Structures are given as structure tokens and as C-alpha cells.
Amino acid sequence: MKDRRARRRAETQEEILRIALDVMAEEGVAALTMATVARRLGVQPPSLYKYFPSRAAVYDALFERGQLGYLHAVRQAAEGMEPGLEAMGASLEAGARWIMGNQVLAQLLFWRPVPGFRPSEQAYAPALGIHAHFKGLIEGAVARGEVHQDAAGEEGLALAASLIAGVVSQQLANQPEAGYEDGAYTRLVPRLPGIFAASYPCRGKGRKMPGERVN
Amino acid sequence: MKDRRARRRAETQEEILRIALDVMAEEGVAALTMATVARRLGVQPPSLYKYFPSRAAVYDALFERGQLGYLHAVRQAAEGMEPGLEAMGASLEAGARWIMGNQVLAQLLFWRPVPGFRPSEQAYAPALGIHAHFKGLIEGAVARGEVHQDAAGEEGLALAASLIAGVVSQQLANQPEAGYEDGAYTRLVPRLPGIFAASYPCRGKGRKMPGERVN
């Protein structure tokens, strides 16, 4: 059966990627080498090139997998919810949790730790979906009168992306070992929707926002 | 004269660090090699070890230099100003500008791009000064009634750090070639003090903050 061979091949590719993630977690994202993966897999380095044509191809497969995982996480969190601030908060939290649970992939996605590596167009494609997802949520918040319409512009999207990138960057750089629940920076995540809304006030002040601070 | 020898030696160390920065900018922070530096300096690799005992020592010297440069930038920006939101805005902007003008050092300071490298205690020391600097500014803002006193707690400091880290992380990862003036993310920096203040409202709403959005 060709199916069996194909499945076996896919399983081996899976295992290569899994081992690669382990190596990157232990040695650093940029320190991934085909030889190390081969040793752990119990084969000789040349064998790996039957599954991935180059080291960059391994990075690319992981990059695509990461984008898809992150996209799935933020989408699923808002599933069934009306687009708006609350759904945005759910997506932000899910995204932050995903990042803290997939730190290695997150570094590959959101930083540029590997000199010379640029993701292929296909691997980068899900990022557009992520952008569209948050754009839709913010437009929903505008329609519901939760934020000013300017929030749905590029600047608003940049701010939303910067807010989440800020807390996770600080968390990963300063307290990488802390979990999502314990992190001094991830603790800020529930407040991000309120901070975002306060940055694009609709009209009247004092509107109660989810996650807003109560003094 | 021993002074002349010492000065000559210091000059060579300076040039080594300068070349190392160039290499890191072109090849990636983690891709720095002593051999590359030696080639550009026009000497043989072993000669470098007369100036730095190891590659890690080069990273460490650059790390310390970066911390001191960043500390100096944020301090100087607030010099002569009363501690408060306005001074905090000046420091944030100066910090963002410094980062965009010293991207390689910034990666070394705020990300962890080099597997196995940990800064020495001495090299890390200025970071404590940076923390204290912003703590003082926020305490000034509290004293002036610009923000709630909770802003001066660890959570407030974490938020301030996350705000600036977010915009520069996004800028470096997505538009590294853009300058501070043109960046889609650094453009948000002037609004950060207002966003921070809105997150820790003192009492009455609607207070005008520097950098606050006008709708």
C-alpha cells in the first residue's frame, strides 16, 4: 500500500519536528542542527534529508505549524461570541496562553532569532488570517459602540498587536519559566481589552469595560 | 609609557566591539564568530583572545555597554524635568529611539537570542538602575495626582515596561528597516503615557494627559 508508506513517512516527519522543538527549547531556537536531531532520532544525519530538503525547510514547517496553531487558538476562543471587546479579550487571553505554552514556536513566529531564515509565503499565510480575525473583532467593537471607529484602522490594529506582544515579550525574556497563571506580565492580559478601549474612547467616558480596573 | 600601551589596548578593544556589532547586524546576533571579527580587523583569530578571553566575554561587554547606553538615554531624557507623566513620556520616547538606533544591542538586552549566554552580574547591574528610574518617574506622577498610587507598584512598572517592549518588539520583528519616525509601531510611542495614565485613573475621568488622543 502506498498509503502505509505515506503514513509512515508523515509520522517520521512529525517526530523530526517534535525532536526539533525539543532541541530548540533546550539549546535555543537558532541552535537547531540537523546532526543533533539525527542523533536523538537514532539515525544518521543524511537520512533526515529524505524528509526535509534542508534545515530551513524544518524551520519553515515549524513556522507554518506555529502560525496555524496560534490562529486556531485565537479563533476558537472567540467562537460563538459576538465580535466585540469581550471576544477580543477572549482571543487575547487565548493567544497569550498559547504563546506561553508554545514558547519556542512563539519565538520563531514573533521574533527573528534565526539569521537568514525567512518563512515561505505558504508558511506566512496564516498570519493574514490572524490579522483579519482581530480586525473583525475590533470592527465588531466599533459597531457596538464600545470603541471609537478609529480603533479599527491600522493604528488600532498595531496597538492591539503591540499590547499582546509587549506582555508576552517581557514574560518570555524575564520570567520564561513562569507559567501563564504566575507570570508577572501575563497577569496583565485580562486588563488589555480595557486598556485598548480606554485608548479609543467612543464618546462618553466612564463606560465599564471588561477587564477594566476597579478602584 | 604604560599609559600608551593601555590606551592602545583599549582602542583595539573598542574596535573589536564595533566590528562585532557590525557582524551581528549583518549576520544576526547569534551568528557572531571570532573568526569573522578577526578577518575584518585584519588579524588572525588567536590575536583576539589577547583582548577578550572568550566569545562570551565579547557578548558580555556589549551587553553591559547596551545597558549603560539605554540607561543613559532614558535618564538624560528626563533630566531637569519634574518626575511625572511628562518626564515618563520623554523617557519612553528616548528609550524607543535608542532601541531603534541600536537594534542589535537591543536584541541582546531584551530578547535572549544567544543560546547559552548569560550576562555577568556586573553587565546586568545597570538594568536595576533603569527599573529604579521608571519607578521614580511613576512615583512622581502619583505625587502629582496624575495617576492612581497603584501605578507605582510592581504591576504598574510591569505595564509600563510591557507597553514600550510591545511597540519596539513589533517594530523590530515586522518593520526592522523602518526608522523611528516612519515605523507603524513606534508611531504609537507618544501615546503610551496617556494609555498608561488611563489604565490607572486617579479619580475624575477626562483629565487631559500628554499624548492623549483627541477625538
Next chain:
DNA sequence: GTCTATACTCCGATAGAC
């Protein structure tokens, strides 16, 4: 599909002559 063998390049670091 896996292996051995290998070509090729590079690295960090050291020893010792000059």
C-alpha cells in the same frame, strides 16, 4: 529508506615561535 563514507567549510581555543 537507511546506511557508510566523504567533501567541504567552518568554529573556538591553545601552544609556542618570533
Next chain:
DNA sequence: GTCTATCGGAGTATAGAC
């Protein structure tokens, strides 16, 4: 302080036997 020479090892990738 600089050099040559070298150790000892790493890496990516390919060729070809099995």
C-alpha cells in the same frame, strides 16, 4: 602582541552501496 600551526570538533549536504 602577533603570528603559524594545530587540536578537536562541529556543521550541511551529497554520492553511492545495500
